[in-house]
Amino acid sequence: MSALTVGEQAPQVAGIDFGPTPSVLWFFKVTCPVCQMSAPKIEIVDRAFPGLVTGVGQDPAEELAAFGAEHGTAIRTFPDVDPYPVSNAYRIDVVPTLVVVAPGGEVVDVVESWSREGYNRGAAKIAELAGAEPVVVSASSDGLPPFRPG
Numbered sequence: 562m563s564a565l566t567v568g569e570q571a572p573q574v575a576g577i578d579f580g581p582t583p584s585v586l587w588f589f590k591v592t593c594p595v596c597q598m599s600a601p602k603i604e605i606v607d608r609a610f611p612g613l614v615t616g617v618g619q620d621p622a623e624e625l626a627a628f629g630a631e632h633g634t635a636i637r638t639f640p641d642v643d644p645y646p647v648s649n650a651y652r653i654d655v656v657p658t659l660v661v662v663a664p665g666g667e668v669v670d671v672v673e674s675w676s677r678e679g680y681n682r683g684a685a686k687i688a689e690l691a692g693a694e695p696v697v698v699s700a701s702s703d704g705l706p707p708f709r710p711g
Contacts, residue, residue, distance in 0.1 A: 564652050564660065564671050571662045572650040576639050577615060579666040583690035585614040585683070586660040587636065588653045591628040592620075595711045596657045599675045600632035602698050602705075603659070606680070607636045609696035610687050617641050619648060619656065655711040661686050674711040677701075 565571065571579060577586065587603045589596040607614040616638035618625040625638045641647040651660060654673075661670035661683045670686050672679030677699040688695040699705055 571666045584662040588617045588658040590619045604634045675709040
């Protein structure tokens, strides 16, 4: 079974609240090369839309902190360790996975793996929902591939 789909209600889990603003959940694992590659891009999303991004790391808190320091991310994170209750509630099979949730909890975008088009689309949806200016997360000139499976 794949991750949640657009139109589904995002599961309510401890540590994640869906209020009057959109939310971005970024599921990742510190040892995942694609997560490491895309970490600076999720930081762009976080800087453009402060307070809306939550990293759900499939590792202990100390490893998440070390990952943030190593890869230059300051996103709010919380650990989702074995048996991975949050990842399982969101049906995460692939990391990284980006989930954009509208105010009230409706899933409006899901991007599995690294996808330039997907991350840019997700950022545009966040901007629309937040009433903010859109931001380009990745351009062909940044040296990243258009797609890389997680």
